[in-house]
Amino acid sequence: MANPSTKPRPATIDKRDAILDAALELFVDKGFHGTAVPEIAERASVGAGTIYRYFTSKEAVVNALYQQYKGELTALVMRDFSLDAPAKQLIHHLWTRLADFARRKPRAYAFLELHHHSTYLDETSLAIERRILDMGVRFVQAAQQRGELKPLPPMLLLAIVTGAFVGMVRKAWEGLLELTPEVIAGGETCAWEAIRA
Amino acid sequence: MANPSTKPRPATIDKRDAILDAALELFVDKGFHGTAVPEIAERASVGAGTIYRYFTSKEAVVNALYQQYKGELTALVMRDFSLDAPAKQLIHHLWTRLADFARRKPRAYAFLELHHHSTYLDETSLAIERRILDMGVRFVQAAQQRGELKPLPPMLLLAIVTGAFVGMVRKAWEGLLELTPEVIAGGETCAWEAIRA
Amino acid sequence: MANPSTKPRPATIDKRDAILDAALELFVDKGFHGTAVPEIAERASVGAGTIYRYFTSKEAVVNALYQQYKGELTALVMRDFSLDAPAKQLIHHLWTRLADFARRKPRAYAFLELHHHSTYLDETSLAIERRILDMGVRFVQAAQQRGELKPLPPMLLLAIVTGAFVGMVRKAWEGLLELTPEVIAGGETCAWEAIRA
């Protein structure tokens, strides 16, 4: 009642978001093929047909989700990221930003993690992934040239750090580890000592 | 007369194995729900109905696969595993055994990794997983008491090491990293330095 | 505005009824297991999947049919049934009401008769049957105490009368007997003289 001039916006955005939110939860819990479109509709409190007014297909929904959250995560990590800061500082930046995202939006992080390389992701989604990886490799190489990191294949160091992070978060999903600030900081220490020269 | 012990071989074992092999590949590539039973049958060069002579359902196939390979991997890691060896040696043992398995049976390792906590795994499958985890935690605690590892939550250290390993192997699946002996050894060094006190 | 109470009519009720009608015919002709769901769908001029919007399974369809028609028949027989009327009058009531139903809805009567004790009937369906039988036995006992019926086991007298009725109707199904008013009345005479004291 506060803003009677904006007519078609609120509902439209609300619906699209409701669909994406519902899909996110279900895809994480039951997988893409294990989730039925009417199920998404029901959880979104939306008619089944409505989903097709916002997305061309079920695949379009996963890809929209993937691109939205991968973009969000990338932006979060990139902001204030100085390419020539010391490696230790870069790791700190990366680790805390990722942890922040994973704690604030655990579903979204789980979704990105679980749907990495699925057959139903389109070229756009896969391209984002590749671009981020490329950048990571360049950072590692730069730091290695400065002698800050172990002289191992950059891809291996990247894999170790991101793998360790994913390992930590997954245990948290399973309820086996609580992501307290201490745990996150401890994980960062491990990650740093894993790759430092 | 020469070999009276091999009776159920002719086709029975072959067929069951063919089905499991086909299912392994497809489940890794397209997921459980993304794989149709007739698809498995075709790749196994077997009639669709035949699958139901060996397994009661599609779920029974995933669980058979999970239990077979998880058992195999567990046995491989456990053999000659001395509980009171120095932590560094334990990490070496774990890392090389896992890497050996992941290199020899990459599909099987990928399968185990991707299907960890799926809704279609039965209680037996999930119990195996829990048992292994328990054991891991106890080893870490023992080593921590000897002052060999960082005084962080055991579950975190476990997560860091296994996460790092999975990260390494995943990059190998994607063709971004080759699992040469040097790379594997390098990864081990990282893992060890990540958690050493 | 004129008729606000009839809302779910347009197609919902029509479709459900079309499915039940089609299933009734097919179940009578070919049996429950002998009838395929798409066959029902085709005869009902409905998509195969539509059946599952109205019934949870094929079994649910038989049971819905059974309960609908058994209820209808029971209500028809019960209406104006005076418990303490002379037995001859009760037989007349019963016989004519049953015959009326059997003539107006021969398929439905055949269905009820053929599916009496099937393994796919659920507890609700079987309970209806038992309740009716109980009532019949009580009527017979009362009439026997008044000396109107033969002093034989009530269940036997019940069996004789209902059996005779079913025998008559079955010959009509087979086209060997026409259910004219005279035939029906003749059958009633037989039934009455069969059990009268």
Next chain:
Amino acid sequence: MANPSTKPRPATIDKRDAILDAALELFVDKGFHGTAVPEIAERASVGAGTIYRYFTSKEAVVNALYQQYKGELTALVMRDFSLDAPAKQLIHHLWTRLADFARRKPRAYAFLELHHHSTYLDETSLAIERRILDMGVRFVQAAQQRGELKPLPPMLLLAIVTGAFVGMVRKAWEGLLELTPEVIAGGETCAWEAIRA
């Protein structure tokens, strides 16, 4: 051991009979379409393929059963059946012979009763049924001409008597009535009084 010269007979006949016996039970309990051929094989302690050495198809099994028992029952009823005996005596003969069969071979009687007019019976099976019916009608007509029976359509009288008998036996199947000699005799009295002039 008494007769070493008859080699292939015992097993062959045993097997065929075992198959028929198993099929009889299953068809009565679960219906024709509800019974799987391998199920019959298992209950007959015979390989599934063996059934096809004795019968060309599942349908051939039902028809063999039908013809065997219908023939047996017919022969039993026909033996010593004098066409010109008084109707009361004929009813007694019929009723006691049928009851004898129904008590000695309840499964077989149930089978004949339940499978009367099924789509899977072949022409031979159906012809037997028709022939018996014809004969029944002629007996009734003869007795009517002698003034012993009610002047109602012969098919109706036949239907009443056989229907009453079936009604009696069915209650026995359901455990609601015990086929003692008294009950059987009581039923006969009812049947006779139902149709007597």
Next chain:
DNA sequence: CATGAATGAGTTTTCATTCAT
């Protein structure tokens, strides 16, 4: 002869998508 493993056609059921309202 007897078998039972193997099969593919056929069964019941689900679900992504459409479209009349």
Next chain:
DNA sequence: TATGAATGAAAACTCATTCAT
């Protein structure tokens, strides 16, 4: 624009029948 009833193609699964042993 939003809906959800309707659908048919495709899923999981069953079973009558065959055939190598």
